[in-house]
Amino acid sequence: MSENTAGTAKISTFVLLIVLIVLALSLVALALAVNAFILGEEIVAGYLLVIGFIAMTLSGYVLLQSRRRVMSMKITAPQVMTTIECRKCGDKSVREFQRGDYVFKELEPCKKCLDDKMMITAIYKEVKDKEKERASPF
Amino acid sequence: MNVLAVLPALENQLFQLPTGDTISQILSMLFYVVFIVFLFYGQRIQMYVMIREVEGSLYKLKYMRDEGRKTAIETIKEIGKPQTDPSARVDRYLEYFTISPQSMDPAGIVWKLDHILDVRDTRLKDEVKLMAPATDEVQVNNLENTLEAAMALNYIFKVVRHFYIQGKKTLSLYIIMQLQMILPLVMKEAEAYASALKAFAYGQPIGDGAGALVAAKLMHGYETKKVPKDCVIATVPVEGRTAFVIKAEGPGGNVGKPGDVVKALIEKNKGKITSVIMIDAGLKLEGEGVGEVAEGIGAAIGGPGVDQFKIEESLVKYHIPINAVIVKEDIGDAVSPMRKEISDAVDKAIERVKSVILERTKEGDKVIIVGVGNTIGIGQ
Numbered sequence: 001m002s003e004n005t006a007g008t009a010k011i012s013t014f015v016l017l018i019v020l021i022v023l024a025l026s027l028v029a030l031a032l033a034v035n036a037f038i039l040g041e042e043i044v045a046g047y048l049l050v051i052g053f054i055a056m057t058l059s060g061y062v063l064l065q066s067r068r069r070v071m072s073m074k075i076t077a078p079q080v081m082t083t084i085e086c087r088k089c090g091d092k093s094v095r096e097f098q099r100g101d102y103v104f105k106e107l108e109p110c111k112k113c114l115d116d117k118m119m120i121t122a123i124y125k126e127v128k129d130k131e132k133e134r135a136s137p138f
Numbered sequence: 139m140n141v142l143a144v145l146p147a148l149e150n151q152l153f154q155l156p157t158g159d160t161i162s163q164i165l166s167m168l169f170y171v172v173f174i175v176f177l178f179y180g181q182r183i184q185m186y187v188m189i190r191e192v193e194g195s196l197y198k199l200k201y202m203r204d205e206g207r208k209t210a211i212e213t214i215k216e217i218g219k220p221q222t223d224p225s226a227r228v229d230r231y232l233e234y235f236t237i238s239p240q241s242m243d244p245a246g247i248v249w250k251l252d253h254i255l256d257v258r259d260t261r262l263k264d265e266v267k268l269m270a271p272a273t274d275e276v277q278v279n280n281l282e283n284t285l286e287a288a289m290a291l292n293y294i295f296k297v298v299r300h301f302y303i304q305g306k307k308t309l310s311l312y313i314i315m316q317l318q319m320i321l322p323l324v325m326k327e328a329e330a331y332a333s334a335l336k337a338f339a340y341g342q343p344i345g346d347g348a349g350a351l352v353a354a355k356l357m358h359g360y361e362t363k364k365v366p367k368d369c370v371i372a373t374v375p376v377e378g379r380t381a382f383v384i385k386a387e388g389p390g391g392n393v394g395k396p397g398d399v400v401k402a403l404i405e406k407n408k409g410k411i412t413s414v415i416m417i418d419a420g421l422k423l424e425g426e427g428v429g430e431v432a433e434g435i436g437a438a439i440g441g442p443g444v445d446q447f448k449i450e451e452s453l454v455k456y457h458i459p460i461n462a463v464i465v466k467e468d469i470g471d472a473v474s475p476m477r478k479e480i481s482d483a484v485d486k487a488i489e490r491v492k493s494v495i496l497e498r499t500k501e502g503d504k505v506i507i508v509g510v511g512n513t514i515g516i517g518q
Contacts, residue, residue: 075205077336080475099340102389103351104358104517123343123515124481125474 015066019059026055083122086110097123185311188318192302195321196295202332203295206288207232213284213339217277218270227269231285232292234262252444262286276341279390283338283514287473290331294324327469334473338391343481343515345472348465349417349438351484352491353385353509354518362518365402368394370518377492378501379412384508391514397445401452403506409456412503414449415491418510419472419480420464429479430466431486433494438462439510449508461498463490476515 029052037045080097084107091112107118176183207228214224236258239250266281267273273281298317305313337344343351357372364387365371374381382403386394404411418438422428437446437453437460453460465483491507499505 075202075332075335078333078475080337080340080342097340097342102341102515102517103343104354105389122481124476124478126478 015062019063019066022055022059022062026052026059028052029055078125078127080123080125082120083124084118085121086113086116086118088116089113091118181311182309185309185314188311188314189302189306192298192305192314192317192321195325196298196302198325199291199295199298199328202328203288203291205332206291206335209335209339210281210285210288213281214270217273218281219272220270224269227265228285228288231262231265231269232289234289248444248447251442255442255444276390279392280338280341280514283391283512284335287331287334287338291328291335294328294331298324330470330473333470333475337473337475338514341389341391341515343476344474344512345467345476345480346419346511347476347513347516348419348467348480348484348487349509349511350385350388350513350516351476351481351509352417352463352487353383353507354388354513354516355484355488356381356491356507356509357383357385357518365399366395367398368392369396369399371399371403372518374507376505376507377495379495379499380502380504381495382504382506384506385518386511386513388513388516388518391512393441393510393512395445396439396508396510397448400449400506400508404452404456404458407504409458410504411456411458411506412499413495414453414458414460414506414508415463415494416449416460416508416510417463417465417487417491420466421472422466422468426466427479428467428471428477429483431483431490432464432466433490434462434464436460436462438464439508459498461494463487463494 029048033045033048033052036042036048081094082097082101083092083094085092089110089112091110101120101123103120103123105120107120110116110118211225211228214220214228218224236254239247239254241247262282262285263278266278266285270277270281298321301313301317304310305317334344336342356376357370357374360372360374360383362370362372365384368387369384370387372383374383384396384399384403386392386396400414416438418440420432420438422430437449439446439449449460452458465480465487467477467480471477471480495505
C-alpha cells in the first residue's frame with residue numbers, strides 16, 4: 001500500500017475564472033509595456049511592466065494557494081511497513097504492509113535457516129521529517 | 139520622477155485618467171466611505187469573514203464524511219461479499235445514536251451505562267454481520283471500527299453544520315465566533331478519524347494499541363485463555379513473580395472489557411494480588427515527544443469510565459496498590475497507524491513495567507498486568 005490519495009477534489013471554477021482574467025489582463029499590460037517602449041515612452045513602459053508582473057505574480061499565488069487548499073482536502077494513507085523476523089537466526093526484513101498482516105502472525109519458514117517460521121514483529125508507519133513537529137526552543 | 143508625472147502618458151496608453159487633484163479627492167472620499175462603512179458594519183464584515191472561514195472547514199468536513207462513508211461501503215463490498223448494495227444500511231448505521239442513562243439519582247448509574255454499552259456493542263456487531271455476511275470475527279471487529287470512525291466523522295460534520303446554519307440564520311456573531319474558535323481542535327479530531335479509516339479498514343495497528351502491544355509482547359509464547367468479555371489472559375513468570383497478563387483479544391479491532399477480568403481475577407485470588415500495573419496510551423501535551431514513557435499511579439484506562447470504576451472498586455475492597463505506565467501520543471497518533479516511535483517505545487514500557495515489579499513487589503508475589511487499548515492488528 002503505497003502513498004495514495006483518496007477521491008478527487010477540484011479547484012473552484014469561479015476562482016479559476018478570476019485567476020485567468022487577471023492573468024489575461026497582466027499579459028495585456030505586458031504587451032502594452034512593449035508597445036510603450038517601442039513608442040519611446042520608457043517610464044510608462046516601466047510602470048506597465050511593474051503592473052503586469054504584479055498581476056501575474058498575484059494570479060500565480062492565488063492559483064498556488066487554491067491548489068494547496070485542494071491538496072489539504074485529500075486524505076492520504078500513510079506508508080505502513082511490516083517487520084518480519086526469524087526467531088531462530090534473527091534474520092530481519094521490512095516490507096510494505098499487506099492486508100491480513102498482524103503482529104505475531106506466523107509466516108512461511110525462514111529462507112536462511114529453513115528451520116523456524118518467520119514472524120511479524122512490528123507494524124508501523126514512519127512519519128516524514130516535514131510532518132514531525134518543528135523543534136521548539138522549550 | 140513621480141507617478142503623477144507619467145500619468146498623462148499612461149492616459150494615452152490605456153484610457154482617460156483624471157488629473158492629480160481629482161485623484162486625491164477621490165482617494166479622500168474613498169477613505170471616508172471605507173471609514174464610515176467599517177464604523178457601522180465592521181462587526182458584520184468580521185462575521186462574514188468568520189462565516190467564510192467556517193464554511194471552508196465545513197466543506198472539508200463534508201469531504202471527510204463522504205470519504206468515510208465511501209471507505210466503509212467499499213470495505214464491506216470487498217470483504218463482506220454482500221448480496222445486496224450495503225449503502226442504505228451503512229447510511230442507517232451512521233445515524234445510530236446512544237442515549238446515556240438518567241443521572242438524577244446517580245447510584246447504580248455505572249451498571250446502567252454498562253448494560254447500555256453492551257446492548258449497543260451487540261447491536262452494532264449484528265448490523266455489521268448483516269451487512270457483510272462473509273466475514274469472520276476479526277473482520278467484523280475491523281469493520282465495526284471502520285464504521286465507528288465514519289460515524290464519528292458524520293456526527294462532527296452535522297454538529298458543525300448545525301451551528302454554522304444557526305449562526306447564519308440568526309446572524310449572531312457569538313454563535314459563529316464560538317464555532318470559529320473551537321474549529322482548529324474540531325478539525326484536528328476529524329482529521330484523526332479520517333486517517334483512522336484506512337487503518338481500521340486494513341486492520342493496521344493504531345497508536346492506541348501501545349498498551350495492548352506491551353501485554354502481547356509479555357504474554358507471547360505462553361498459553362493464553364479467552365475470558366469474557368473479548369479479552370485474553372496468560373500467566374507469565376516475570377522476575378520471579380507470577381504475572382497475570384491481560385489484553386483485549388486480537389488481532390481484530392477490539393478493546394474488550396478488562397474491568398471485568400481484573401475484578402474476576404482479584405476475587406478468584408481472594409484479593410491476594412500485590413500490585414496491579416496498567417499500561418495505556420496517554421495523551422501528550424504539546425511540546426512533549428511522541429513515544430515518551432511515563433509512570434504514575436491510578437487506573438490508566440479511558441473510555442466511558444465503566445471499566446475504570448470496576449477496577450477501582452475491586453482495588454479499594456482489598457487495598458491493592460495500582461501503578462500505571464503510559465506511552466505518550468496525541469489524538470491523531472492514537473487513532474492512526476502506529477508510529478515507529480510508539481512501536482519502539484513498547485520495549486521501554488516493558489522495561490518500566492519490570493522495574494515497577496522489582497521495586498514494588500517481592501519474589502513469589504502475584505501481580506496483574508493490564509495492556510489497555512484497541513488491539514487491532516496485534517495478535518497474542
